[in-house]
Structure formats: C-alpha cells, structure tokens
Amino acid sequence: MSDGLYLSAATFKRFSPATRSEILGALGIGHAHESGSDSQEHSGTSATQFSLNEMRKFLDGVSDKTRLLLTEIARAEARFNVGKVLKKLGWELSDIRGILAGITKRSRTISGNPRAEFFASVAWDDDINKAVSEIHPTTHAALRALLLSKNS
Incomplete structure (x- = not known):
C-alpha cells in the first residue's frame, strides 16, 4: 500500500467550500468542473x-506590479477588503485600474470564456x-501555492 490521503466523499462534503477548494488546490487538481466553467x-x-x-x-x-497585487491578495482571504490590500501596497485605486x-x-484568454471575471464584486462602496471583492476559493488556493510557497 502506498502513502496517501483518503477522504470519503461524505467526509469531504462536510468541509467548508473554502477548505475543500484549498485541499483541491494544494493537490493541484483544481475542481472536477470543466476549466473556467465553475463560478461563484x-x-x-x-x-x-x-x-x-x-x-x-x-x-x-x-x-x-500585477504580481505584487496578486501576491497581496493571496496573503488575504479569498473574500478581501480592497482598501486593506491597497493600503498594504501603498497604492490608490487609480494605481491599479490598468492592472485590473x-x-x-x-x-478571459486563459479560461476561453469571453465573459470570465477574475474578481467578484461582493460589496462595492465609494469608500x-x-x-x-472576492476571487474563487480554488483560484485563491492556487495563488497561495504559487506565490507564497518557498519554492516559487
């Protein structure tokens, strides 16, 4: 028998969506849905x-600059306060319009979906x-693995 991890489907479903996505992202297998097709x-x-x-x-x-922004988002939660992320970078919203x-x-290019969005607007405010804002939990787990790991 080889080393590994076994979780029954029932046990896996008891985890929160964020935990499930983090596990899938850490294993590098993403989600069972077609690429770019699952969204929140x-x-x-x-x-x-x-x-x-x-x-x-x-x-x-x-x-x-894009990598810096995405690294800071990876350090935050999948649902994050935009102002806090910008403050940590010392940026204003106007500094990232082109990046966004x-x-x-x-x-849209990577997913092949002309309507794909990296960010979901959860609660936008003039302040x-x-x-x-929020990114998909699987995307967040992948960002964390790629941008925050010691080998990246």
Missing part, C-alpha cells in the same frame, strides 16, 4: 475558477476601505 455568483458578478495549472499559465509573463483591466483580459 455575488451581487451580479461571478469569479471564475482557475486550477493550479491555469494559474501557472496566468502568472507566466504578468508584470511585476489586464487581469480581466488575461482571465474604498468599505469595498469588498
């Missing part, structure tokens, strides 16, 4: 799911410190 609905927008391999492609060749457009374009 929030306030009229949805965040597209990217597997570990898709995120590897996504990150290949992105700018240093690039991330959206890249999301950026009250604005909340």
